[in-house]
């Protein structure tokens with residue numbers, strides 16, 4: 598048994614708490630209630646804070662949500678954060694009510710594509726300074742800055758793998774890193790240091806490698822750790838443990854979120870899983886990094902306020918059961934809760950499902966197959982998977 602020596606990064610203030618420096622690792626989670634239902638969301642935020650979350654994210658997409666955020670702020674003293682998704686201009690409206698704002702270098706290009714990203718980040722920094730909030734630069738493998746997709750770690754051009762599969766460690770590593778480094782260099786150049794960085798992937802090994810490398814290059818910057826779309830427990834917990842326990846045991850990671858596909862009223866499970874990880878690391882009892890994962894990779898989003906049909910979580914769980922037979926086949930299945938990230942983040946999966954209000958959209962790679970009712974889509978997805986397995990077996994017949 599050994600005790601971890603934590604590294605000492607910059608310390609940033611987030612509401613009533615801190616990330617980095619000598620502060621303990623801050624546990625984060627996200628409310629998954631409908632944000633416009635501000636009573637329910639404030640209630641959820643307060644319960645999550647009581648369960649041990651030091652920072653709680655709330656989804657905000659439109660004016661109704663902004664108005665609700667003001668009401669939520671009146672009802673809680675918990676530290677709140679908001680993710681801007683593609684709408685960076687929302688920053689000024691949400692900043693008065695939150696303590697941290699996350700922006701994604703891969704999303705910031707979309708709105709006002711003719712405005713250089715540096716101008717948009719300068720605007721975010723002005724807002725952050727004016728309203729006394731911290732920022733998170735949140736890089737994600739499902740939404741990488743398109744200008745970074747063809748760089749290797751020396752900054753030289755490389756080609757995207759011919760199968761288009763950007764989820765494999767070797768091909769995803771450099772664009773993720775390049776994107777994060779570009780933004781931190783820029784933030785530092787304009788004298789803003791009140792930020793942390795996250796670099797997330799659904800592949801635990803990628804999370805370890807890319808965060809370890811970033812920590813080598815920029816040991817001063819606090820890191821927010823997480824495996825994105827880790828899925829439902831127990832697999833979501835296992836994937837998160839594989840990545841986060843290794844990094845934390847190396848002293849890397851100042852804040853963390855375990856993303857789990859669970860119902861809105863079960864989000865405290867994310868906090869319990871984070872505590873388990875911290876306890877294991879403190880005890881020197883971390884999971885064996887070579888613990889194998891099934892070849893069939895099933896990812897699903899953690900669900901949030903944007904889920905358009907509450908059946909999403911149950912659907913994700915059913916799909917795990919219905920595809921157990923295929924666990925030894927190297928395919929990827931992605932289930933997403935809404936149209937915000939659904940269409941894009943299923944592109945890299947062999948079988949993709951993203952949920953609408955009444956129907957679930959099924960995809961074969963990046964090709965849409967059709968929309969099906971919640972009761973019939975599992976059967977269709979399993980048939981698609983079986984087809985792929987037949988092809989795979991035919992190709993690999995000795």
Ligand code: SF4
Pocket residue numbers: 898899900901902903904905933934935936937938939
């Ligand atoms: S895919 Fe949609 S529902 Fe799922 S976490 Fe992302 S934004 Fe929320």
